[in-house]
Amino acid sequence: MSACVQHGPGDLPRSAASPRAGRRRMGEPLRLAALLAPAAILFAAFFLLPLVRLIAIGAGGPQGWAAYLTTLADPGHLDSLASTLALSAGVTAVTLAVSTVAGLFLVRHRFPGHALLVALLTFPLAFPGVVIGFMVIMLAGRQGLIGTVTQALTGGKLVFAYSMAGLFLGYVYFSIPRVILTVMAAAEKLDPRLEEAARSLGASPWRVVADVILPALKPALISAGALCFATSMGAFGTAFTLATRINVLPMTIYTEFTLQANIAAAAALSVLLGLITWAALAVARSVAGTSVAAAG
Amino acid sequence: MTSLTHRRGWGFWLQLGFTLLVCALLTVPMAMSMLAGLTANYFVGLKSGLTLHWVEEVWRVYAGTILLSLQIAVACLAVTLVVGVPAAYALARRPGRLARLVEELLMMPVAIPGLATALALIVTYGAVGDLRSSWLFILVGHVLFTLPFMVRAVLAVMLSVDLTTLEEGAASLGAGFIRRFRTIVLPNARSGILAGSLMVLTLSVGEFNLTWLLHTPLTKTLPVGLADSYASLRIEIGSAYTLVFFLMIVPSLILLQGLARHGRPSA
Numbered sequence: 001m002s003a004c005v006q007h008g009p010g011d012l013p014r015s016a017a018s019p020r021a022g023r024r025r026m027g028e029p030l031r032l033a034a035l036l037a038p039a040a041i042l043f044a045a046f047f048l049l050p051l052v053r054l055i056a057i058g059a060g061g062p063q064g065w066a067a068y069l070t071t072l073a074d075p076g077h078l079d080s081l082a083s084t085l086a087l088s089a090g091v092t093a094v095t096l097a098v099s100t101v102a103g104l105f106l107v108r109h110r111f112p113g114h115a116l117l118v119a120l121l122t123f124p125l126a127f128p129g130v131v132i133g134f135m136v137i138m139l140a141g142r143q144g145l146i147g148t149v150t151q152a153l154t155g156g157k158l159v160f161a162y163s164m165a166g167l168f169l170g171y172v173y174f175s176i177p178r179v180i181l182t183v184m185a186a187a188e189k190l191d192p193r194l195e196e197a198a199r200s201l202g203a204s205p206w207r208v209v210a211d212v213i214l215p216a217l218k219p220a221l222i223s224a225g226a227l228c229f230a231t232s233m234g235a236f237g238t239a240f241t242l243a244t245r246i247n248v249l250p251m252t253i254y255t256e257f258t259l260q261a262n263i264a265a266a267a268a269l270s271v272l273l274g275l276i277t278w279a280a281l282a283v284a285r286s287v288a289g290t291s292v293a294a295a296g
Numbered sequence: 297m298t299s300l301t302h303r304r305g306w307g308f309w310l311q312l313g314f315t316l317l318v319c320a321l322l323t324v325p326m327a328m329s330m331l332a333g334l335t336a337n338y339f340v341g342l343k344s345g346l347t348l349h350w351v352e353e354v355w356r357v358y359a360g361t362i363l364l365s366l367q368i369a370v371a372c373l374a375v376t377l378v379v380g381v382p383a384a385y386a387l388a389r390r391p392g393r394l395a396r397l398v399e400e401l402l403m404m405p406v407a408i409p410g411l412a413t414a415l416a417l418i419v420t421y422g423a424v425g426d427l428r429s430s431w432l433f434i435l436v437g438h439v440l441f442t443l444p445f446m447v448r449a450v451l452a453v454m455l456s457v458d459l460t461t462l463e464e465g466a467a468s469l470g471a472g473f474i475r476r477f478r479t480i481v482l483p484n485a486r487s488g489i490l491a492g493s494l495m496v497l498t499l500s501v502g503e504f505n506l507t508w509l510l511h512t513p514l515t516k517t518l519p520v521g522l523a524d525s526y527a528s529l530r531i532e533i534g535s536a537y538t539l540v541f542f543l544m545i546v547p548s549l550i551l552l553q554g555l556a557r558h559g560r561p562s563a
Contacts, residue, residue: 031473032386039383039402039443046436047405050416057419102318105311119553120319124326126495126549128502130523134538138325143338143531145328173322205307234409237504237519241526250411257415257509267419270412281407285400 051274058268071268077252081272083164084249088232091168092225095175100221102176103183104213118184125177129170129237136161136170136242162243170238175228182227186220187213219287226284230277249273326542333536350536354525358537361521362544368431368517369500372438376496379439380446381489385481387447388454402447405440410505413440418509431515437506442499446492453488454481491555494548501544518544 059065071077106118124132140146140161150158160166190213198212214221236250244251249269257266333351337344355362383402387395405413414437421436422428459481466476482489504519511520518541525534 028389032389035382036386036398038379039447040398042379042439042443043402046417046421047413047440050413050420051408053420054412054416098318101311102315105315109308109312111312117315117319120323121315122553123549124322126498126502126545126552128504128519128522130504130519130526131502131538131541134329134522134526134534135325137526137531138328138332139321145324176318176322230407234411235505236409236411236508237523240504240508241523250409253411253415254509263419266415270409270415274408274412277409278404278407281403285403 080252091171099179107187133238133241182224223284230280333539365518372500376446384450414506414509442496449492450488
């Protein structure tokens with residue numbers, strides 16, 4: 001952070017033209033540094049420092065840094081990590097498929113009610129995880145819609161909100177709006193002439209999608225998918241609302257911290273989880289410049 | 297693209313049906329929960345009548361959480377404005393590898409799960425004075441989480457206008473920095489500041505991942521109360537509470553959508 005403060009002096013020779021202009025230019029890097037300073041101080045004191053401390057606490061036990069390996073090798077933790085990774089991968093695949101179909105359709109066709117449909121589809125963008133959890137309960141809970149419908153049709157009540165399946169539904173629900181937005185933004189930039197060319201050369205609609213459109217959307221899809229994966233890995237509110245027994249990494253960390261009071265293990269697992277989500281988002285950022293905002 | 301719209305074969309209707317189904321998945325539970333919050337007895341159904349009883353009950357039990365959430369959201373907005381807008385300006389005036397790195401660092405609280413950030417804050421500052429039991433502790437978490445959104449939104453707009461040229465013009469006419477910032481930089485970044493502010497308010501009011509660990513029995517926010525009501529109270533109260541939450545965030549969500557629509561063609 002402080003590096004930014006230091007890049008002032010290097011710029012000095014540029015501004016030697018006139019004394020007055022020189023004075024003004026010399027002041028500028030300093031001024032920019034001063035404007036950045038509050039954010040930098042806040043960030044360093046309340047994020048970087050605590051993060052370093054968390055990493056150190058993970059290694060603070062008698063085992064030192066080896067504690068990270070021990071924590072990770074714990075069968076319960078490994079199991080939780082594996083199921084969280086599987087859940088997030090599944091959510092990402094389903095969300096990408098659903099949102100690509102819907103997003104492409106919305107970009108390529110205009111019809112009455114189009115704007116309303118887009119607005120409704122992107123509306124839950126900033127819902128917190130707890131509310132998403134409640135939406136899943138409304139759909140698949142004990143008094144939910146799916147239960148009522150299945151009971152009327154088959155006599156058996158289908159209730160899956162309070163399990164991994166409910167969490168899956170919740171994360172897909174949460175991710176669809178932002179992935180649709182990303183797909184739509186990317187699809188609007190596609191060059192329609194490429195498609196026309198493929199069509200005029202006799203390509204079937206499926207081949208146009210497979211050979212022209214999907215390759216062009218690939219960066220956006222990778223970026224949106226990475227974002228979706230990272231949010232599914234780290235989200236906590238939905239799992240917390242649905243059931244504390246669901247075995248995903250954020251719930252494991254929470255249990256280690258509050259019920260077991262095993263702060264070192266909670267710290268180590270948090271660092272691991274942070275590394276995974278951060279890496280996923282770094283992928284997203286490097287593939288496509290901007291990504292649609294993530295929320296809790 | 298327009299040539300396609302004339303041919304509405306079965307493919308069109310199939311895709312429309314699918315998209316409507318996705319839309320139903322997203323909106324039906326919202327409508328159900330809003331209705332449930334106004335239904336006298338959800339188990340019996342709508343024929344039990346509509347009532348505001350549950351909303352009143354929510355206000356009686358949870359008014360404190362709603363007010364605290366508003367208080368934190370407004371304070372969070374103030375801090376992110378004062379800290380974030382100047383930071384975005386500094387990053388916009390010095391685009392380069394360093395600015396990219398700083399931006400990347402500032403985004404980290406969004407990339408790292410709130411749970412981890414909250415744990416880190418607790419182990420570092422949990423024992424410092426009365427901070428742990430103060431609402432300011434939650435505010436710190438919310439500022440960390442929302443600051444990137446403010447910086448991003450403002451920075452994007454600032455980079456799209458040529459600030460350097462505009463400012464040099466004003467400077468050659470003798471305008472000092474404070475004057476330039478007030479009369480040139482801020483007006484030009486208005487749409488970004490507005491979008492960032494709405495985002496900050498919405499995210500702060502709904503923040504749960506950090507807040508659940510940071511809160512104490514005396515500092516419960518709205519989402520904390522929501523989780524509480526979902527777990528322990530009847531579905532009508534949870535629904536009515538969710539309805540109150542929707543009413544709080546819907547205006548800013550609609551404004552955000554409007555801003556995005558207006559911003560797209562010009563940007």
